[in-house]
Amino acid sequence: MAHSYQLGILAMYLSERRLEELAFFRKLSVYGHKLGIEVLVFTPDDIEGSTLKINALVYRPSNGRWQRKRTALPGLVYDRCRYHGADNYRKISRFRSLYSKHIRYLSKPLTNKWGMHQILSENSEIAEHLPATVRYNGNKHLIRFLKKHKRIYLKPSSGTGGRGIVRMQQLGSSSFLIQGRDQNRHIIPEQTVSELQIETKLSTWKLNNRYIVQQGIPLTLKNGRVHDFRMLVQKDGNGEWQVTGCAGRIGPKRSVTSNLHGGGTAVPMISLLRSRFQDEAVIEGIKEDAYRLGMKVARFAEEKFGPQCEMGIDLAIDPKGKVWLLEVNPKPSREVFYRIGEREAYRKAISNPLEYAIWLLKKRSREHTSRLDARKNNLPE
Numbered sequence: 001m002a003h004s005y006q007l008g009i010l011a012m013y014l015s016e017r018r019l020e021e022l023a024f025f026r027k028l029s030v031y032g033h034k035l036g037i038e039v040l041v042f043t044p045d046d047i048e049g050s051t052l053k054i055n056a057l058v059y060r061p062s063n064g065r066w067q068r069k070r071t072a073l074p075g076l077v078y079d080r081c082r083y084h085g086a087d088n089y090r091k092i093s094r095f096r097s098l099y100s101k102h103i104r105y106l107s108k109p110l111t112n113k114w115g116m117h118q119i120l121s122e123n124s125e126i127a128e129h130l131p132a133t134v135r136y137n138g139n140k141h142l143i144r145f146l147k148k149h150k151r152i153y154l155k156p157s158s159g160t161g162g163r164g165i166v167r168m169q170q171l172g173s174s175s176f177l178i179q180g181r182d183q184n185r186h187i188i189p190e191q192t193v194s195e196l197q198i199e200t201k202l203s204t205w206k207l208n209n210r211y212i213v214q215q216g217i218p219l220t221l222k223n224g225r226v227h228d229f230r231m232l233v234q235k236d237g238n239g240e241w242q243v244t245g246c247a248g249r250i251g252p253k254r255s256v257t258s259n260l261h262g263g264g265t266a267v268p269m270i271s272l273l274r275s276r277f278q279d280e281a282v283i284e285g286i287k288e289d290a291y292r293l294g295m296k297v298a299r300f301a302e303e304k305f306g307p308q309c310e311m312g313i314d315l316a317i318d319p320k321g322k323v324w325l326l327e328v329n330p331k332p333s334r335e336v337f338y339r340i341g342e343r344e345a346y347r348k349a350i351s352n353p354l355e356y357a358i359w360l361l362k363k364r365s366r367e368h369t370s371r372l373d374a375r376k377n378n379l380p381e
């Protein structure tokens with residue numbers, strides 16, 4: 001099929017000339033081909049500033065190869081850059097400041113965990129689902145918060161993938177459990193300490209005011225592992241928000257996080273809920289609450305940060321069935337649905353951004369035509 005539309009994918013070289021997420025981009029290209037939208041993968045290294053041309057990678061389904069194509073910078077871009085290190089950060093910031101005026105992004109950037117918490121707190125319907133959260137402000141303050149909530153999580157405000165996360169629990173009047181993961185995501189096994197020892201034990205994590213301290217939701221399953229849920233909320237081909245799917249994640253042994261990259265296992269939401277709650281009506285109610293919250297968060301984030309096309313929402317469901325919002329991820333992966341065998345959700349997770357992009361491009365060209373018509377007929381635009 002001839003391509004009437006184009007979507008740029010802004011990516012990043014991991015090392016040498018190896019691109020992150022290339023398998024995802026290949027799937028986007030194949031679906032795109034069927035839908036009539038050409039997918040152009042490029043990085044900040046692939047642009048010729050003087051001509052606004054890019055040296056893009058284009059996947060050819062006919063021969064199964066990626067080929068280079070020199071073409072104009074696309075007007076619509078799906079930003080999949082994640083920040084790995086200072087060099088990449090500089091590159092992407094430079095790209096943004098130089099070229100963003102020529103580009104409409106499918107999603108605008110969100111902010112870090114602390115900023116997100118503050119903004120989401122402004123919405124009372126969302127606020128009731130947020131765990132109590134403060135910024136790290138010294139150990140005295142931290143211990144007071146711990147004694148109040150009995151279980152807390154310390155997380156780097158800009159961290160991802162479960163790096164640098166600590167969980168603390170109060171066991172007795174001066175007995176506390178500390179465990180977590182270091183900056184390289186290695187598991188730091190649990191240690192029981194007294195109040196006086198907390199300071200020394202925490203020194204491993206180099207806490208500062210870029211850390212947040214959060215009420216911990218009890219999420220330990222009977223087998224001793226923690227769990228939570230990852231929901232994918234996306235815009236569809238009519239520009240409407242929808243929940244594409246929601247999957248459970250179970251952390252590996254001795255882990256305080258359930259992230260798949262940290263060794264977690266994906267399971268269908270329903271089987272995880274059934275293992276914890278007996279009544280089907282209760283389960284249905286929890287699912288509805290979770291879905292409603294996911295949609296609310298997506299709409300509100302869009303109101304606050306500008307247009308968005310998708311987000312990955314981390315949810316926790318406590319033993320009473322209350323739904324909590326743990327985190328909002330602006331550049332979610334979609335492999336969970338493949339792993340749990342939900343092929344339809346997986347397919348939609350890939351096709352939605354493309355269909356939404358086509359919807360946007362069509363809307364744009366309609367608006368453009370009506371402006372031209374108005375001009376031709378001397379009508380107000």
Ligand SMILES: Nc1ncnc2c1ncn2[C@@H]1O[C@H](COP(=O)(O)OP(=O)(O)OP(=O)(O)O)[C@@H](O)[C@H]1O
Nearest residue numbers: 153159160161162163214215216217257258259327
């Ligand atoms: N308040 C909390 N109560 C209970 N568990 C939590 C809490 N906060 C985080 N966790 C656990 O730690 C995991 C990682 O936390 P979070 O998603 O906030 O950090 P992250 O490093 O940004 O992860 P990612 O970028 O992979 O989504 C969660 O998926 C959950 O398993």
Ligand SMILES: [Mg+2]
Nearest residue numbers: 161314327329
């Ligand atoms: Mg997360």
